[in-house]
Amino acid sequence: MRIGLLGTGPWAEGAHAPALSEHTELDFAGVWGRRPDAAKELAGRFGTRAYDDVDALFADVDAVAVALPPGVQSELAVRAARAGCHLLLDKPLAPTVEQGRAVVDAVREAGVASVVFFTTRFQAVTEAWITEQAAVEGWFTARAEWLGAVFTTDSPFGASPWRREKGALWDVGPHALSVLLPVLGDVRRVAAAAHGPADTVHLVLEHTGGASSTLTLSLTAPPAAAGAAVELRGEAGAALLPRSPEGAVPALIRAADALLAAARTGRPHPCDAAFALRVTEILATAEGLLSEERP
Template sequence: MSAVNVGLVGAGPWASGFHAPMLAGGPETRLAGVWARRPEAARALAGRFATRAFEDYGALLDACEAVSFAVPPEVQAPMAIQAARAGRALLLEKPLAADLAGAMALVDAIDTAGVPTQLMLTRRFRPGVRDFVERARAFDVRGAYVRHITDELFSPSYLNAWRERQGILLDFGFHALDLADAAAGGVKEIGAVGDPHGFMALTCLHEGGVVSQISISGRVVVPAGHLKTIDLYGPAGTLALDCRDLGDDSAATRFNVRSEFASAIRSGRSHPVDAHHGLYLQRLLTEAAAQLGQTLDGM
């Protein structure tokens, strides 16, 4: 299989620290170029990876088969719609858009264009998490408890404008709810309490009657900087995962993201963790936000 030419939109810390080295790091993909709102940032990042910086987004689309996005949701949605209409496959960040209407419009454009997509829920590409999810499918789950508790929002480099506005639901909530969904089944009902800018909790009723509880915060100092766990409960006992025990699996995770995106593009079929899955999660999290009196409008 020949390398897929992928253009990168964005030149911030996540683009430079994950997307660019991942796309340039293996034979499955080739980093075809970089576009960013700040041309000087695009040039600097492109120079690091011996590729081209584009000032015109349309020219980047002409130079690639697929686009990887590492920009805020209010920027991603309209640019991804343009890319889909140009027939380009999409590697999308979560949330899909700044609000549910924008996410729905993006998915409509994807469906109309028929382009394959993959969603960057990084944890779902970690080998240890995948092993846990496989074991969970053979476990008689009656209840689940998920924690996504970190100190990341104390870091100025992490707390950007959209996270400051939206709080933790559309960021950490995506990861936590997705893991509960993968391990305990599809979510039928969701409830929320707490502070979406501090510490909050979700309670979910899953298909088959499983109940899960999810604790989320980005402003708690914890060992190793994060506490990302899931515990499943059933008649046979418990099944647990603590992401701090997974070690450094960044190379394997990047390989999974890159190779599976390339396979989706060549097959023309979206990854199981795709834009539709992102819309499903965003719809649930928007419902949770409404229960807290929060409007996720991105502005």
């Protein structure tokens, strides 16, 4: 499968480009970016071609991987799908439900495959844990804490305009939901949403499986307090999400495997654009409640 990369930022440079280059069943065919000089530099480092015209890239490849802000991603994903390209996307799918639905509609109408990269769902240890817990009955409640220090360290993602605008809810909220939804069921209701320090938010969710969950999300945690944790409690006792020893590159290689399988078989992957749209809908509902809570 010939695949192109859209994006030249730190995520494209540190995760996507290495994963596409290392994958044995992909031909990393080119890079397009909003900064042509950065596209040329990244393409040169990985021995591929820089494209000035994104539509020319679409015409030359079978699939695209996207490492761009969600608003840009959603627009280009629609164009890529209509050009017949399979999609390896990132979370969040889009900054609004309307834009996310446009991606899902384009994927369906074009008959292309889609996979959205929720990191925890593609790391071997955590993926196996999620599958195992989803088969357990009687979960009563869960708590998820995703505490990042993006804005309190020299993280290369700290200057990201969309993260500054949307905060932890939209950046790490998808990670928490990607773990909770397959285990506890869809969200029936966002029961409460409240602000914490800086961009920190707290959510209370009711799930279709009967359980409730609480989420604490932040990108402004003190560095010593940063980390992620998920705890489930129910009839079987308690279960904690294990730590994964893998970084983003091996997980992205597995996400590419999933895209190849979906393209070959026509069977949607559980983390496809439709799942990512559902995550977007939940985030948008929570965002609405938070806007009501803060004058």
